[in-house]
Amino acid sequence: MITCRLLARRGHQVTLITGPALGPEGALFEQTKTDGYEVIPIDKLRRAVDPPKDAAVYFELKKHLRRLSPDIVHTHSAKAGILGRYAAWALKGKLPGRDRRLPMVVHTIHGLAFHPYQNKLVNSFYILVEKAAGKRTDAFISVADTMTEKARAAGIGLNKSWTTAYSAIEEEMFLTPPSDEQIHSFRRKYNIPLDAFVIVKIARIFDLKGHEYVIRSAQTLARAYPNVIWLFVGDGLLTEQRKKEILQAGLQERFRFTGLLPPSEIPLAIHASNMLVHCSLREGLARVLPQALLCGKPVVSFNIDGAPEVVNPDTGFLVEPENTQQLIYASRMLIENRNLCLRMGKQGRESVIRKFAPDTMVNTIEGVYQKLMK
Secondary structure, eight states, X not given: OHHHHHHHHTTOOOEEEEOOOOTTHHHHHHHHTTTTSEEEEOTTOOSSOOHHHHHHHHHHHHHHHHHHOOXXXXXXXXXXXXXXXXXXXXXXXXXXXXXXXXXXXXXEESSOSOOTTSOHHHHHHHHHHHHHHHTTOXXXXXXXXXXXXXXXXXXXXXXXXXXXOOOOOOHHHHHXXXXXXXXXXXXXXXXXOTTOEXXXXXXXXXXXXXXXXXXXXXXXXXXXXXXXXXEEEBOOTTHHHHHHHHHHTTOTTTEEEEESOOGGGHHHHHHTSSEEXXXXXXXXXXXXXXXXXXXXXXXXXXXXXXXXXXXXXXXXXXXOTTOHHHHHHHHHHHHSOHHHHHHHHHHHHHHHTTTTOHHHHHHXXXXXXXXXXX
């Protein structure tokens, strides 16, 4: 939605076609009313695969695109990206009074549907579908260089142009530190001692998000460092299971759960912590990594996908996926050295502040559009 808002401010006529406003997205939809672009919700456009509904969505997309007669159709996400590209490509050269090349079709890859932790047959199916959709794409944008490399290695879009545009972050929210009273109030709310060293993880509590590795590392670290508290921000299907694992490990006094926080409170949760740990096993480029660095906090992350593009020896630690011992070592280094935390946090902020700025992202996207329209 940042992209839509900024493109609209630059004079582009923007229309966002999306699924229904469910859950937290409802609040975001309210913001779009004053952002200067049209929003068209399609109720049947949902994440889950549902062939009858998906077929209906395809024809509804074609209807809206035919009416809008756009120069460019820019798609995102897996299923919406496939349906949107097929619908747009089917209208190429058929829009009344328009150049036969129009609409141009752009697709942004935020993450890949195929990955090593999934059944090979399922992966093969997704790759086949993405290859077919890739033939109906004029240009690709990736949120990380790694996404481009992985997609092309799978044979997707080999004869197409690829550009990296890091997902923009509303930086001011993270760069502006809250007051001491706000931080103290946050800690008191979750029963976190003011002198505690807080390790925060921000992610859905779900498969492949890696909360279990944080819990395993805590079994060793908690014995050595009685002032460390682990803070899980987020909610999900595995919340109760993770709480049970913590209880079985006898660590219930050392973990705090906030549940799902509104986006406006995420900066405060990071500022109220000392470091961020990210143990997801698959991710395009987790936004929480640059968000933590913008707050001046060091990060420890599994070395997956786009993580190395922001995490390096100056900004934090990369550890092998599923390697609890490396996770313990990296956490220990930061727990024992507050000056190292401050230095890495400062260097991290300087390294990402320009890379993830909204104008940087929109300049890149606009450049892709301009090349296509030439």
